[in-house]
Amino acid sequence: MFFWRKSKNWEDEYDEYYTRDIERGGGSTKFRYLPHFLLLLFVGAVFCAIVGAVAGMTMLEKLLTALAMPVGILWLLLLVTIYFCLINRNAWPAMMCFLCWLLLTVAGNSFFTSWYAGTVEQAYFEQDLTDVDPFDVVVVLGGGSTTRLSGNPQVSESGDRIVQAARLWHAGKAKQLMCTGLQSFRSTEKDLHPYEEATLLLEELGVAPQAILKLNGINTSEEMQNLKKWSDANPGQRIGLLTSAWHLPRAHRLAKSQGLDVMPIAAGFYSQPYAPSPNIVVPSEYNLVVSAAVTKEYLARLVGR
Structure with missing residues (x-):
């Protein structure tokens, strides 16, 4: 130069x-x-x-x-x-x-x-479920839990999905909850599938076992395909689609591509009010995870997923 x-x-x-x-x-x-x-x-x-x-x-x-x-x-x-x-x-x-x-x-x-x-979550900032009619089933997408080495489930960074689902059921806003998700690889027999983890956690949160359904799918696209099959076999159901706010636009888009009429329900917002933090100057691992998650959603939109 x-x-x-x-x-x-x-x-x-x-x-x-x-x-x-x-x-x-x-x-x-x-x-x-x-x-x-x-x-x-x-x-x-x-x-x-x-x-x-x-x-x-x-x-x-x-x-x-x-x-x-x-x-x-x-x-x-x-x-x-x-x-x-x-x-x-x-x-x-x-x-x-x-x-x-x-x-x-x-x-x-x-x-x-x-x-x-906020660029992907803003559509759900003002969402209020207190006045909506009860759902026949709320689909809780997998990814809100993990399995400990002991074989017991625990909520993950996206665990507000599971908490929100339990709150809706206890409030009478969801007659049934449908847990989704399969792992493509299980390291041990104790390594549970996402729908198994969510089911156990919801039961521990007081949800009746008979009110919990299960749906297979390795990823969101497969889950929406299987949900379409279930919906066709159970017509007339009022369905809510519950996942993390940053992931919800993609999940809703995939649901509509299958011809599903679902109401999006947001949980686990990454957008937060301002709070003094050294991470305004020094980067943090958590913020890098947030950036990666949102970027992944934009990449999925770019390739039509």
Whole structure:
């Protein structure tokens, strides 16, 4: 790059200084970058001091914790790498590292992920199920639970699907609940299918066993195909489709592609009100998961799934 090819600048003089120093026997290049490391430490210390003074010790502790996480460490290493590439005038490595750092920063930012999730969830922000007529069956898509090593089920990050289903049944808004999902691979006999996990959890939440139906399907597309077959065999049913808000547009789209008339029911929103967090600056693993989930929904829309 042309602005990297100056005939002589401060870095050239820096190189010449160390070269002359070595020739005189007065130094070694192994300490050449020590002032830079000290400068970076000083800048980091000043930044932490400002955070502590402005936001308090609690926020400072959260910031240091975020920086100590794997994503935080990677974020810092990329910053340091960019800095040293720049002082050594390695333009393209610096640019590539900056692009990686920028992607990590944006995708792991709590402001961005809340807005990004809102682009697919906004249609359900004001959804209110208190005044709707009861459903004959509410389909609870799999993915809201996992199996522990002991063989017992537990709710996952998307577990609000199961909780919302139990709430609807107890409120008299769902006569029956239909749990879906099969695993394509089971590591052990204790590794339950998603519909088995959801069934056990719903029973523990007080739902009557006779009110729970099961539906097979490896993915959402297969589940909607099987739901179409069930609907054809049981006409006249008022059906609700319950899944995480970020996943609901795709599930509803696939249901309509099968000719199903279902009402979408949202649970587990990723969009959240603003809350002070170090992840406004330092990316986090959770926000990266949110970004990946929403991106997957857009990719599915792009390929017509």
